[in-house]
Amino acid sequence: MNKLLLLALAAMVSLLSACGDRAEYAAHRVERSKPKMEVTDDRIALRRAPYPNLDIQPxxxxxxxxxxxxxxxxQQQILQTGFVKLQILRQNTLVDATPASKPGERTLPIVIPPGQEPFPADLAEHIPEFKQYSEALANPRALR
Structure with missing residues (x-):
């Protein structure tokens, strides 16, 4: 009887612990699936499902x-100028950042000061490949 009770208790504990992981994982997946522009030291990556990934080179x-x-x-000059501006903003963001609170925290939001937009508002008119990426351009993230 005691073994059966112990086994049932162990099963309930494992089920309850799995529920918390699932909710955290779902929140993580929602955050990862948002359109975003990740700024690294060697490229700018624009992600927006279901569209292809765009990478801007230095x-x-x-x-x-x-x-x-x-x-x-x-067109290349527009992208290069934007790359340089975002690199400066990325460095400022990383210098001012606190250490990661969670082990999986890879990126930080980049705050773009008013009047210092890295790309012109009509970027898609200059470079048609950017037509579907306005949401990603509005969510810049600095990769740690």
Whole structure:
């Protein structure tokens, strides 16, 4: 009888502990699936499901799902200028940041001061590949 009670108690404890992990995992998946622009030291990655990933290179080059897209010099200059501005904002964000509170916390939000937007508001008119990425451009994140 005691063994059966102990076994039932162990099963209930494991079920209850699994519920907390599932809710935390669901919240994590929701956060990861949001459109975002991740700024690293060597690229800017724009993610928005179900569209392909866009990567802006330091020289202003653009890659769509790892395929280089030919750009005109003025388009490349827009992306290179935006890359430099976001690198400065990323460094400022990382310098001012507190240590990660959770082990899985990889990114921090980048606060863009008014009037210092890294890309022009009409970026999609200059470079059509950015048409579906306005939500991602509005959510810049600094990768730690």
């Amino acid at each position: 020289d202003g080059g653009l890659r769509v799902d790892d395929i280089a897209i030919p750009l005109m010099p003025e």
